Amino acid sequence: MNIDLNFIGIIIAAVMASSVPLILAATGELIVERSGVLNLGVEGMIIIGAISGFAFMMSTESIVIAIFGAMFAGIIISLIFGFLTQTLLTLHVPTGLALTIFGIGVSAMLGKNFVGLPGKEIPVFFENLDKITFIGPILFGHSIIFYFAFVFPFFVYYFLKKTKMGLIVRAVGDSHHVATDQGINVILVRYLCIMFGGAMSGLAGAYLSLVYTPQWIENMSSGRGWIALALVVFATWNPLKVLVGALLFGSISILQLHMQAAGVRIPVQFLSALPYLLTILVLVVISRDDRKIKLNTPNSLGKTFYKEN
Amino acid sequence: METSLKISNISKAYPDCLANDNINLELKSGKIYALLGENGAGKSTLVKILFGIIQPDKGKIFLNNQILKLNSPRDAKKNKISMVFQHFSLFETLSVLENLILDSSEPKKSLENKIQDIINKYNFNIDLYTPVLNLSAGQKQKVEIIRCLIKNPDVLIMDEPTSVLTEQETKELFISLKKFSKEGILIIYITHKLKEVITLCDEVAVMRKGKLISISKVSNEKIESLANKMIGQNLKIVRKKRLEEKSNDQLIKIVNLNYKSANPFEVNIKDINFEVNRGECLGIAGISGNGQSELFQMLSGEITSENNSIVFDNRPIGKLNPQERRKYLIAFSPEDRLTHASIPQMKIFENVALNNFKSSDFFKGGLINEKKIKDHSQRILTKFSVNTENVELKTQFLSGGNLQKLLIGRELITSPNLLICFNPTWGLDVGAIHYIHETLIKINDQNKSIILISTDTEELFMLSDKICAINKGRISKVFKTTDVSTEKLGLLMGGQFD
Amino acid sequence: MGSLIKIEKRNDISNSILLFSPVLAIILTLLSGAIIFYFLGFQPLEALKIFFIIPIADLYGFSELLLKATPLCIIAIGLSFCFKTNNWNIGAEGQLIFGGIVSGGVALLFYNQEGFFILPIIILTGALGGAIFALIPAILKTYFNTNEILTSLMLVYVAKLLLDYLVVGPWTNPEGFNFPETRMFSDSARMPLLFEGLRIHAGIFIALMLVALSWFIFFKTFLGFQMKVSGLSLKTARYAGYKGKKTILLVFIISGACAGLAGVGEITGPIGQLYREISPEYGFTAIIVTFLGRLNPIGIIFASLIVALTYLGAESAQIFLQVPKSIGQIFQGLILFFLLASDFLLYFKVKFLITQKKNEY
Incomplete structure (x- = not known):
């Protein structure tokens, strides 16, 4: 049998590439949820990041400005959510939904003049090495965001487990009342986490419009924000498991694309529905263990916090 | 070194009640003071003022004859006043050690040694690496006490600490508290349980409806006398007519x-x-x-x-x-x-x-x-x-x-x-x-x-x-x-x- | 020195503020709309007029407003059952589409037949389809402990893809030159039009009936009382002995059926066939309507009219100002933001302490 190792390498690289936005957005949201905040606006923040990144790239031709611009835009829009839920004490669920609707609207508005424009060339690293059989396409010739995405969950893991700041985030998510008693500024911590989540969703969006696609298409996040939210539950709030879950979803997406290309006699739409059906399946399997979910869910997740004076 | 705490003319009013009405108290280290009163007598308000959670409308507090400004618990901690709350203030899903680290600015290693010393000294049986939710109420209270002891407090306030403890755990707690007292910590013990006052404390201050009713040596008091002071009237005690014969229905x-x-x-x-x-x-x-x-x-x-x-x-x-x-x-x-x-x-x-x-x-x-x-x-x-x-x-x-x-x-x-x-x-x-x-x-x-x-x-x-x-x-x-x-x-x- | 603004929790929520906060939200939305238009380079008042007034300035425009408000109102009535009991069904869009698919399939069966019985069957199957689709997240929530927000949302994508498959595949119009659409339904499968020359149809009566029915259920029946208790405290509902799982399944069935009915109204009303985009995201927009209407049936009527206007306004703005239609979604997001923010006044009193401070001296 003739197995083309290089082809397998390319497929694995494709899987990894398609999981990048999921890793970034889910890990960002993981920090947000660990601090006790449920931001359902991930989809909206990703799409804002996508258009901002693309717009900055087209106007400045600087990848650095484009990336930071997208993250900055993510932070700005996440601050709307932060201000509403933390300062005006609104319910997390509807506020997050509003953020998604708003983000999709704003992105389409901003993107009016960018529709159909081809994306710019993005610098990649170790371009010449990607000819190496198998590991070449996997390890080399990718953008900076790609590499970042695969080390990022490890950083977040270390941050949560080993640093005092991470401990404070977990403490706030465990109980905002106790945290207040201990003199922790709960609202400040949560604002910072929300902004961090916004930045990471923004970066995920930038990856879509600058690297993955690369152009601006309305609604191009196509549910990735929601899948990222599901991944956080799947990972039981552990960043390393987010990595695993994202790769799993990446594989399904790539698999169905290849099946479509190979002309498998299953309607395209059914294949395209696979990632969404898989999300449901995975959620069901993981949620059946009630005890495990309860032990890992941040205790104060989604609860509005009001500090009595 | 001797610690003295003076509460002078403290008053605190809420819209619907006068929680503290011109309270005056003088406390000295080496003794365990009971603050006795019913629910709503104003004792919680008073200790919250002492710990900086609430600010009084009037009055002053002196620590070692220095006037004390307490705007927050942080100020209290700075002045070596510690408090163990009735409801535990612990993060359930974090480990014991993580809970203690959060409240301290010391580096982890030296803190861990210090905690180990405390645990050995007072025979506390606690695993530092287990999540708090796996601990019994008595153990959780010990974690709270350790958190206070790390700061070498001069004043330790205990708010109804035995309400969640077994008889055995209560005995252990009393032994520890007496040790702390010998070591020169001034202990304020809040309770509504008369027996505890008699077995543990040296002096007792009784509060009722926001007023300080009396302060006296425990050796001069009996359960009945304290009860009358606390309740303020001789309530006829409800007695139940017990069934003479056991019904078999x-x-x-x-x-x-x-x-x-x-x-x-x-x-x-x-x-x-x-x-x-x-x-x-x-x-x-x-x-x-x-x-x-x-x-x-x-x-x-x-x-x-x-x-x-x-x-x-x-x-x-x-x-x-x-x-x-x-x-x-x-x-x-x-x-x-x-x-x-x-x-x-x-x-x-x-x-x-x-x-x-x-x-x-x-x-x-x-x-x-x-x-x-x-x-x-x-x-x-x-x-x-x-x-x-x-x-x-x-x-x-x-x-x-x-x-x-x-x-x-x-x-x-x-x-x-x-x-x-x-x-x-x-x-x-x-x-x-x-x-x-x-x-x-x-x-x-x-x-x-x-x-x-x-x-x-x-x-x-x-x-x-x-x-x-x-x-x-x-x-x-x-x-x-x-x-x-x-x-x-x-x-x-x-x-x-x- | 203390802060000059003090925030205090209210003990009781006054009814006037309950009404006032949606009004405030709308005013704030208009203000920020003016600012947005200004930055887009338009004369703000003129642009607002184009967005909010021009579309409903004539009879036709007003009838279009009612046409768009009808599905929003129907879905929002259903969602209010869910949201009152803290069941976050956000997949109404999928339930609408699935209801449309099922009833559309039935309508296609009768494509060359006429008869008074056809429309009622279509309406019933549409409601049934929506209800069945909503039962999926409900069952997953009650028996598998799975978060309904995510599952109901994922199913929206599934429903969209299924519809896409059907209209390009098995159900595509054999005489349709491969356009992604089905045959037109027969006249008996169409909602009766109310006026000659206007698109507004009998679906509006379904909406009004549902408003009345839901009002009755919420305020006059044991079921409504149980829902109120469950929404306020699940623990107390269990203590009272109300069957929690049954309630969850029921509210999902109701909201799914409503979304399905909205789907029926669309395909048998203005559209008359199935194609890819039978709903301009009514299912999502209705979430805003539900909140803006304060989960109250009467409130939902007004809210659906206001939110429907953002659809017409966006079209009008597209024509007269050449801005993308997505401006409508921006306004929808803003309304919900401002509504939630205005609710702050519901639960908290803001006190300015300046005068009090002076009195102390």
Whole structure:
């Protein structure tokens, strides 16, 4: 049998590439949820990041400005959510939904003049090495965001487990009342986490419009924000498991694309529905263990916090 | 070095009461001071002022003759004042060590050594790496105490520390507190338990309705004298006429009741067996968090079980939900009045409609019969002397005592054969406690039965004919109350069943 | 020195503020709309007029407003059952589409037949389809402990893809030159039009009936009382003996059926066939309507009219100002933001302490 190792390498690289936005957005949201905040606006923040990144790239031709611009835009829009839920004490669920609707609207508005424009060339690293059989396409010739995405969950893991700041985030998510008693500024911590989540969703969006696609298409996040939210539950709030879950979803997406290309006699739409059906399946399997979910869910997740004076 | 703490002319008013009325106290290290008073006497307000949580309207505090400005707990900690709260202030899912790290600016390694020293010195048996939620109440309190000791405090305030402890744990705590006192820490011990004052403290300050009534040497006091000072009147003590002969008319029987919870924050119920006869009150003692809440919910039907594990009047009811159990004239009074037994944002008559008993006709044909519910509610308000006549009033505006009268009334107006109640007087003032106790005694007199789950042993001794204790979801043998001493009950509550 | 603004929790929520906060939200939305238009380079008042007034300035425009408000109102009534009991069904869009698919399939069966019985069957199957689709997240929530927000949302994508498959595949119009659409339904499968020359149809009566019915259920029945209790405290509902799982399944069925009915109204009303985009995201927009209407049936009528206007306004703005239609979604997001923010006044009193401070001296 003739197995083309290089082809397998390319497929694995494709899987990894398609999981990048999921890793970034889910890990960002993981920090947000660990601090006790449920931001359902991930989809909206990703799409804002996508258009901002693309717009900055087209106007400045600087990848650095484009990336930071997208993250900055993510932070700005996440601050709307932060201000509403933390300062005006609104319910997390509807506020997050509003953020998604708003983000999709704003992105389409901003993107009016960018529709159909081809994306710019993005610098990649170790371009010449990607000819190496198998590991070449996997390890080399990718953008900076790609590499970042695969080390990022490890950083977040270390941050949560080993640093005092991470401990404070977990403490706030465990109980905002106790945290207040201990003199922790709960609202400040949560604002910072929300902004961090916004930045990471923004970066995920930038990856879509600058690297993955690369152009601006309305609604191009196509549910990735929601899948990222599901991944956080799947990972039981552990960043390393987010990595695993994202790769799993990446594989399904790539698999169905290849099946479509190979002309498998299953309607395209059914294949395209696979990632969404898989999300449901995975959620069901993981949620059946009630005890495990309860032990890992941040205790104060989604609860509005009001500090009595 | 000697520490002295002087409280001078402290006053604090709230819109509805004067919590502290010109309090003056002088305290010195080497002694354990009791701050004695009922719920609402103002002792919590006073210690919260001492710990910087509340700022007084008037008055000054001096530490070692220096004026002390306390704007926040941080200021208190800076001045080496520490406090252990009645409700633990710990992060449940974090480990013991992580909890302690959070409150300290020391590097992890030296902190860990320091904690280990404290643990060795006072024989605390605590694993630093286990999540707090796996600890017993006594261990959690030790974590709180360690957190204070790390800071080498000069003043240590303990707020009703024994309410969650077993007899054994209480003894251990007292030993530690006496050690701390010898080492020169000034200890302020807040309590409403008279016996503790006598066994532990050197001096006692009694508070009532925001005023400091007296300060005296404990050696000059007796339980009775302290009781009179604390309550302010010679309340006639309710005495229960105990059944001379044991009735054999069995009403409810619990057989091998078991519950394994999927929720790690709940307690599993293991092989519970007991029976209650007509006209009897069975008391179930226990330290809170030992499965009382789960047991209550199983008896009420909020958690269902094997059908034969609960037999009422010879009929198995384990699978029935609370609504169906009410049809058999069983009534339930949960511990938590505000989130369990009622909904504060709803009106009185709506809360009354929650007990949709068999003959109520509150919801005939699926429609709300508002007139019927309101008339019924009016009757409860009158019969159980609730201090309002307005059935449209939201229950959030009722005081604790009036709310409990309403809720107990809602359950009792149907003259149930069995009342299951859980901490019925928790957090109430003396008058309301008195009223509830009298009501419960009346039920027994009418040959109706009660299962009384309570963390208040005095209440249990006063009301129950038979008594047992619950520990980690298991229940001890049932004794005649007259055959059990406080010490024996303490051992049972601590899990020493034989 | 203390802060000059003090925030205090209200003990009781006054009815006037309950009404006032949606009004405030709308005013704030208009203000920020003016600012947005200004930055887009338009004369703000003129642009607002184009967005909010021009579309409904004539009879036709007003009838279009009612046409768009109808599905929003129907879905929002259903969602209010869910949201009142803290069940976050956000997949109404999928339930609408699935209801449309099922009833559309039935309509296609009768494509060459006429008869008074056809429309009622279509309406019933549409409601049934929506209800069945909503039952999926409900069952997953009650029996598998799975978060309904995520599952109901994922199913929206599934429903969209299924519709896409059907209209390009098996159900595509054999005489349709491969356009992604089905045959036109027969006249008996269409909602009766109310006026000659206007698109507004009998679906509006379904909406009004549902408003009345839901009002009755919420305020006059045991079921409504149980829902109120469950929404305020699940623990108390269990204590009272209300069947929690049954309630969850029921509210999902109701909201799914409503979404399905909205789907029927669309395909048998203005559209008359199945194609890819039978709903301009009514299912999502209705979430905003539900909140803006305060989960109250009467409130939902007004809210659906206001939110429907953002659809018409966006079209009008597209024509007269050449801005993308997505401006409508921006306004929808803003309304919800401002509504939630205005609710702050519901639960908290803001006190200015300046005068009090002075009195102390």
